[in-house]
Amino acid sequence: MTFKPLITAVCIALMVSSCAKSPLGRSQLKLYPSNQMDAMGIQAFDSMKSEQKVSQTKVTNSFVSCVADYITRQVPKSVFAGEWEVVVFEDDQVNAFALPGGKIGVYTGLLKVTENQHQLAAVMGHEVGHVIAEHGNERMSNSTLIGVGMEVTNQLLNANQIANNNMIMAAIGLGVQVGVQLPFSRTHETEADIIGLQLMAQAGFDPRQSVNLWQNMDKASGGQRQLEFLSTHPAPATRIEDLQNNMDGAMNIFTASAEKPNCRK
Known part of the structure; x- marks a missing residue:
């Protein structure tokens, strides 16, 4: 790619960014169509x-599907109008995810930390919140823009024959990672927490249990976490404060x- 098209691509991306808004009103960069x-x-x-083992335990699948059904009924049809697919994976990791296209995955390890339907709904609402806010699109778009921006910088350095070009680019790469990519991911996590809190409340799950969930998560981590500044996720204490x-x-x-869920493990 030559220098002029690179500049054009950056300008187009910035114009798109000024038009898109997240559900909480934050400006977003979204370069990819929803169907893609x-x-x-x-x-x-x-x-x-x-590739992964899918749980065949009926009680577990019924419980997870029950919670997911209440949560996904609150999702605007403009986000996804089809039937959501929910799968429980046999794995000890304490995690869950939601993907564009109406897909939800829950790992059995998470069910050992979530004590009830409300706490599972807090996690599921958070993950679906990422889909509603199109965070996947935004992350891909920003990665694309960062790649273009670094290539522009590289060409400028070469054009001016600056010494130690590789060392400078390495420093810029680190600066981009800590200054843009990681904090931006923390923004996504906080935004998904708030959207998820609203979703679980709409679905009839007690939002106060989201605080209990993160207290459980903190205990489960055993204190083994990176400093928040260098982490893609806010610390549990920060999440709890934002939720409160x-x-x-x-x-x-x-x-x-009017929803009254009664999902049981």
Whole structure:
């Protein structure tokens, strides 16, 4: 790619960024069409199902599907209008995920930390929140823009014959990672927490249990975490504070909800 097209690509990306907004009003950069993101989500999910062990335990699958059904019913049809697919994977990792195209995966390790339907709903609401806010699209778009931006910088350095070009580019790469990519991921996590809190409340799950969930997560980690500054995820204490700051609104939604889930392990 020559220098002029690179500059053009950066300008187009910045114009797109100024137009897109997240559900919480934050400016976003989204370069990929939704149908393309859906296709990638479906392909990734199918690959995971073929490579990882899927749980055949009826009680576990019924419980997870029950919670997922209440959560996904709250998702706007503009995000996904089809039927969501939910799969429980036999794995000890404490995790879950949601992908564009209506796909949700839950690992059995998570069910050892979540004590009830409300806490599982907090995790599931958070993961679906990433899909609603199109964070996957945004991350891919920003990675594309960062790659273009670094290539522009590289060409400028070469054009001016600056010494130690590789060392400078390495420093810029580190600066991009710590200054842009990782903090931006923390922004996504916080945004998904807030969207998820609203989702679980709309679905009739007690949003106060989200705080209990992260207390459990903190205990389960055994204190083995990176410093928050160099982590893609906020520390549990930070998440709990953010959740509590948004709890009054969530409780109002919860009180007004007509949903009465009764999902049991």
